Amino acid sequence: MPSVLILGAGSDMAMAIAREYASKHYDIQLAGRSANALIPLQQDLQIRYNIKASVHDFDAGAFETHAAFFASLPTVPDITICVFGYLGDHDKAQHDWSEAARIIHTNYTGAVSILNVVAEAYAKRGSGVIAGISSVAGERGRMSNYIYGSAKAGFTAYLSGLRNRLFHAGVHVISVQPGFVNTRMTQHLTLPPLLTAQPEAVAKAVYTGISKKKNVIYVKWHWKYIMLIIKNIPEGIFKKLKL
Numbered sequence: 001m002p003s004v005l006i007l008g009a010g011s012d013m014a015m016a017i018a019r020e021y022a023s024k025h026y027d028i029q030l031a032g033r034s035a036n037a038l039i040p041l042q043q044d045l046q047i048r049y050n051i052k053a054s055v056h057d058f059d060a061g062a063f064e065t066h067a068a069f070f071a072s073l074p075t076v077p078d079i080t081i082c083v084f085g086y087l088g089d090h091d092k093a094q095h096d097w098s099e100a101a102r103i104i105h106t107n108y109t110g111a112v113s114i115l116n117v118v119a120e121a122y123a124k125r126g127s128g129v130i131a132g133i134s135s136v137a138g139e140r141g142r143m144s145n146y147i148y149g150s151a152k153a154g155f156t157a158y159l160s161g162l163r164n165r166l167f168h169a170g171v172h173v174i175s176v177q178p179g180f181v182n183t184r185m186t187q188h189l190t191l192p193p194l195l196t197a198q199p200e201a202v203a204k205a206v207y208t209g210i211s212k213k214k215n216v217i218y219v220k221w222h223w224k225y226i227m228l229i230i231k232n233i234p235e236g237i238f239k240k241l242k243l
Contacts, residue, residue, distance in 0.1 A: 001051065003027040005077035007058060007114060008084025009038055012183040013133065016199035017081060020207050022049040029077055031058035031069070032084075060084050060110030061102075070117045079129040079210060080118045082111050086148075087186070093147045100147050107151035112158055119162060123169040129210055130166070131174045132159045133202075136218075139177075139227045142243040163215060174209055175216045178202050179223040195220055 004021045006014050009030035018028050022045045030038045035055040045053040058069055086106035093100040115130060122128030137145055138152030156175060163173035180186065180196040197205075197219045209217040218224045233241075 001025060001027045002078040003029060003052075003075055004079045004081060005029040005031060005073065005118075007031050007080065007082045008060070009041070009055075010034070011083055011085075012199040013178070013181060013202050014081075014083040015041055016203035017083065017206055018045060018053075019049075020200075020203035021079075022051050022053070024207065025049070025051060026079075027052040027075075029054050029056060029073055031056040033057070033059055058114075060114065061105050063110065063113040066114045066117050070114070070121065076121055076125065076128075078127075079131065080115070081131040081133070081206065082115060083133050084110070085133065085135075085152075087145075088148060090145050090147060103147050104151045107148065108154045108158075111155055115158075115162065119166060119171070122171040123166060126170045128171045129174070130159075130162065130171065131176060131206060131210055133176045133178065133206075134159065136177050136179050136223050136227050140231050140238075144243060172210075172213055174206075174214055176202070176206055176209065176219070177216065177223060178205075178219045181219075195222055195226075 004026045006018055006028065008014050009018060010032040018030060018041065022028055028045055028051065030042055030053060032038055035057045038055040042053040042055050045051060054074055059065065084106065086103055088099055088103040093103055111132065118130060132155060134156045135152040137149040138156045141149050159173055159175040166173055178197055180191045181202055182196050182198055202219050205217055205219045
């Protein structure tokens with residue numbers, strides 16, 4: 001059976017993606033900061049969908065462990081999906097470097113570290129798919145979340161360059177822009193229903209996007225045009241807005 005590695009498997013989006021792929025008869029490799037916490041999901045996937053599922057300790061911030069982690073997997077996965085992220089406390093991050101560093105390293109540095117490892121393995125093999133969950137917040141810096149947004153902007157640019165490079169090696173890279181998603185990470189926010197996706201919708205969009213070899217997908221189509229407008233507001237006007 002084909003297999004999928006899910007990095008950051010404890011999140012709501014990741015669990016929905018795991019169930020989506022398990023329902024399509026993929027074996028699942030679940031990786032997160034606590035493998036033990038992933039065992040209930042592992043058991044549910046195995047029983048419900050009759051597939052193989054494994055759990056693995058993975059810390060996005062422990063860069064020095066990433067090569068050994070990937071080498072220790074039972075098989076080289078056909079698809080790797082990078083789901084982990086950290087919204088953080090923007091107000092705190094403006095004054096507390098430890099919070100800013102956590103936002104940056106979780107959303108950008110850690111993702112680049114592990115995906116560089118995956119990219120090398122896939123390029124050598126000449127096949128594979130890498131999917132990165134980025135954010136529309138990275139398409140233009142806004143006063144309300146520019147630290148998180150800048151990390152996601154870096155990740156989006158990284159995925160774009162990686163896609164360009166790996167295309168020539170037979171490897172596909174897809175960037176996923178979910179917009180607002182109703183998860184534990186956003187439960188403290190008041191989100192507009194029309195622009196907010198459920199984790200299951202993200203999972204279906206990821207599966208469909210990968211199946212169709214899309215390059216960039218917006219889970220809610222509205223976001224593509226909203227961000228197009230936002231990106232084209234002249235800077236002289238934009239800087240006066242409170243967004």
